[in-house]
Amino acid sequence: MKPKVTMQNIADELKLSKNSVSQALTGKDGVSEDTRKLIIETAQRMGYIYSRGKKEMSNLPLSGKFALIASDFAFSMHSFFGQIYLSVEKEVKQQGYELLIQSIGPDSVKELLMPTIVQNRSVDGMIILSHITTDYINALLDTGIPAVLIDHHHPQIKADCILTNNRFGAYEAVSHLIELGHKNIGFVGDIAFSPSYYERLDGYRMAMYEYGLPIREEWVHTSAIEDGSFICSYIKGMREQPTAWFCVNDGLGFFLNAAVQQQGLSVPEDVSIVSFDNGYLSRISTPPSTTVEVDLKLYAVKAVERLIERINCSDDPFTELLLPTRLIVRGSTVGPRVV
Missing domain, CATH: 3.40.50.2300 (Response regulator)
Structure with a gap:
């Protein structure tokens, strides 16, 4: 697993003070716009992980891209998650964004290796589909990139979730x-x-x-x-x-x-x-x-809707939305035999 990149690493790379790096990444005065831009670009290139709860995201240029992130296993379940993926892609495009697909393999999960598009901060938001592991999802959330979970939640995960009732x-x-x-x-x-x-x-x-x-x-x-x-x-x-x-x-x-x-x-x-x-x-x-x-299509609509809200209102409380279900009666159920 790669060592965590720190503000001091960025400062050493650019031969600047750690204070200047901190000012640039937290949106504070004290550095020129050219220096701020250089620091942000260097942080992205080095894979610096922004701490959740801070305001750094507001200083990064919007990419117009969302990421759909799921495990290899989830993407292999075409009959269920495949339909959600297609619906998310359609909804993202209707909202004027581009969707990037990222499948997470077992080794990445084990080592908590973040996808390149996350390390480089080349997406404005993440939709995390189904469960990976709690540690891995929290590592994604710790980047500070706005995120919404579909069909998964956990007491130790603090994020917006779209769920089935x-x-x-x-x-x-x-x-x-x-x-x-x-x-x-x-x-x-x-x-x-x-x-x-x-x-x-x-x-x-x-x-x-x-x-x-x-x-x-x-x-x-x-x-x-x-x-x-x-x-x-x-x-x-x-x-x-x-x-x-x-x-x-x-x-x-x-x-x-x-x-x-x-x-x-x-x-x-x-x-x-x-x-x-x-x-x-x-x-x-x-x-x-x-x-x-x-309702798999409703999953997509509500996830994209909530992600855009989270990007625009980063301090809002996290919410869990329960989507209703519908019983479909077919031929496998009748009353029991009368003996």
Whole structure:
């Protein structure tokens, strides 16, 4: 990992005093405009990290560019994050900006290596898509470049966030199953993978609690892997099946649908399934899966809108915006069999 560039390093490079460098980077009087410009350009070239909360950004020329930053893994999930990316690109262009795409690999995450466009301060703002790691996101925020997060938040991250109302979406999905007559409802998801999945577990528990239904913990799988063989093994090893499942995403719903049918059970006659996201897999399941829709285009609109507001009003309190969901009822849910 490269050593952190300091004001003293910049001063040594230009053979100026540290005080002059500080005055230039904090917008204070005491240096000529030519010297200020030289110091700022040198700071950009050397990869100086501006401390969050200071006013240095106001002294840098606007580039007319935004960065969309996400992990390699997030960019590989074309069916979900690919749609968000395309919507962000369209919205950014409509607002008169250019969008630069930056994928972050595992080595960069581990070493907290910032992208060149961030080190050189060649963007006016950043849209950070989904989770990377808390340390890495905070390193991005510590540059002082205005930023908005999409589909991720964390108590240790202080930034504007555009989020899905995961709890209420899950609550509505499980309530749908209960109102069909199901009392034995399971949960499948990996809550360590994303705060969104943990919040969907909260929504599941909230619905079961409010309807007065017991939760059998052996039917709550909170570390499920999105893999067909894993889900088949899990279902095959169960001594007793619930009559309905809530899955935190469409991938798990798809694999669960197949696993249940491999055990000789019918969907939805024997087992009903609800998933989340309204992605491609929910539509090609047999039968198509009842799911919770996320408005991906609205993510883009609100993220770009909030980023521009943050650039113009840097001292505003950070906000979290919860976007509503919509339950789409398809063929994977009916009432339980009457025995």
